[in-house]
Amino acid sequence: MITTVLRQALRARGREPAVLCHTGADTRADLAGLPTAPGDVLLDLDAQPLGRPILDGTAEEPVAGLVAVVAATTTDLHRVLTSAVHLPRAVHVVVALVATPGHQEPPLPVGPGMGQWRDLQELRLRRVDSRGWICELFFPNAIESASVLDAVFQGTRGRRRGPAVAPLVALNGHEAALWRPGDTGANGVPDEGPVPLRRVTPVADLALRVHDSERPSAWTDEAVPALDRTTTGTDSWDELIGPTGYARAADRPVDPVQRIAPVDESTVNPTGFGKAENGPLGHLTLHGDRAVIREGKKNLVTVAPDGTITDVDLSRLRRLRGIRVDWSGPTGPHAAVRAVAGLAAGGVPLVSGPVPAWAAGLGTELTRLLTAATEADLSDRLSREEHSVRLRRAALYTHGLRSRWRALAAEAGVPVPPAPRVSVILCTRRPDMVGFALAQIARQRGVEPETVLTLHGFPASLPEVRSAIDAYRATGLPLVVHEAPADRVFGAVLNDSVARASGDLIAKWDDDDWYGPEHLADLVLARTYSGAELVGTGQDFVFLQEIDLMVWRSRESETSTRFIAGGTILTDRVVLEETGGFRPLPRAIDTQLLIAVTRGGGRVHRTHGLGYVLRRTGGGHTWSEDMAYFLHNYARQWSGWRPSSLLEGEPAPLGSEADTGQPVGAAQHTGGHP
Incomplete structure (x- = not known):
């Protein structure tokens, strides 16, 4: 159905170019073979660098006849909202979710509060098979695509957005969205800066640069501090040094925990936890060149190369009584730690042998808990749930998006509002x-x-x-x-x-x-x-x-x-x-x-x-x-x-x-x- 809808949208889009985007595993296939025209753009939003425009041209605000985003899961859609700020304005927006977990609400969007949608002509919301959705919106005049995508995502969570993530940030690098999923207020900046001004005020209080090198370019903005992190593929095994298993970045030590891209608790959390103490035991291991979660000889989840666990991944694992972590298999320290942290944040009961030194980014408490329970504990309903609660606490406090950014702000000396009392x-x-x-x-x-x-x-x-x-x-x-x-x-x-x-x-x-x-x-x-x-x-x-x-x-x-x-x-x-x-x-x-x-x-x-x-x-x-x-x-x-x-x-x-x-x-x- 997704391909059919996109074909019809392309035929009706007029002379303006179309921007066809995909995010998450196996979504590019939904865009294959479509009747595109010269000037149309086929875009992998996961690889889109922050700060780089998507449509080139002389117009200050380029306009597309169609912007379509095909997302494998709600987690993927939320992540690329940060990159979607570079999408052009459009009169026709299509958002397709290939799969969603059963506990989520339908992605029925609620318009922004400043009258931007008063001229909305038509809204269509349709199921795709039994677990997916397609949402189409038609406007007489072009509207910001990112705000539409954001409204669709928020529809899956009800009317409340939850606590904001502070501070305001500027981002650089194609993996920057991993660090700030869902932030349509983030701004892309050049590698060396500076942070743009809105009138006389910087648009961000802190800049984060995510790059492939341990020695980035010098930062030139004296008003806004910058932090540097490396991409998930940078930390190869032969580069690991020191007792913590991590090298030094920019000639200064960084807490291994703070080097790990956070878990997006908006979608990766214990919601949907099941009491499956009689279920099978899964294994997080290596199969071929990819980290997978297996039940016997069957792959239940193929872990993304950057270690992201999605809400749909968690729904596929709820019938397991737990997962044993095989530390010899994952593809790299950063990705392995992110995968384990995501599973723990989702409430999945985990057991493990001794945790290697290179996984210090898990944090002390989460590392301790992984070895504190046995497979026998997972077969008892009460012990299993107690272990799950301890794991989710440690993972969300240590690796949750809001916790991570409060720690990054403290590292950079940027004050943030106090926690709610x-x-x-x-x-x-x-x-x-x-x-x-x-x-x-x-x-x-x-x-x-x-x-x-x-x-x-x-x-x-x-x-x-x-x-x-x-x-x-x-x-x-x-x-x-x-x-x-x-x-x-x-x-x-x-x-x-x-x-x-x-x-x-x-x-x-x-x-x-x-x-x-x-x-x-x-x-x-x-x-x-x-x-x-x-x-x-x-x-x-x-x-x-x-x-x-x-x-x-x-x-x-x-x-x-x-x-x-x-x-x-x-x-x-x-x-x-x-x-x-x-x-x-x-x-x-x-x-x-x-x-x-x-x-x-x-x-x-x-x-x-x-x-x-x-x-x-x-x-x-x-x-x-x-x-x-x-x-x-x-x-x-x-x-x-x-x-x-x-x-x-x-x-x-x-x-x-x-x-x-x-x-x-x-x-x-x-x-x-x-």
């Missing part, structure tokens, strides 16, 4: 649970939360409450204490708490549940890669306190959903404003918020539930399911306290006699949800 909303009617709940918040890692503690119907002057508050403030974490009257309805109390918070993100916290130390960090990470308006976890682990029983429900995770645990909600302050906040009701507050988000066109994403334990007692819960519901609806159960290892035990309640740093037994706690 999380405000935790803790509302309780029980003085005896304040110390327990604050202890759970105080041990959070990866974020520095602000806590808004709302005492619903009792004062902060109670001895057990005052001692817990004092102990929490001694940690140095910010705390706002609010006393709400007992007769104020619960939903209104939550809105009062939000009004007193100063953070960009709002996290809801229950006073009697257990939270792992990376609970908040995992939610912030899921918000980044999912693009969802609201994120949370499932109620996977439930402790039935009356009968001293732990139940593991093992629900689907890393997916869009209509239901998450209310005590794990994290959303943007602006989303609460858009949905009207919490409804002024005494119960079902969380469910009503989820309904409001989805009704408004937003998405709810459920990440893993291994770092959270829901407590169930005899009564007093806002969720009305009784104990029998959990006893007939589980994957595994244990007598006594048995959470996931990701919970990392439990801290002693703050301000109590047990506040000694030693764990307190789960059965000692009493009480239910407010």
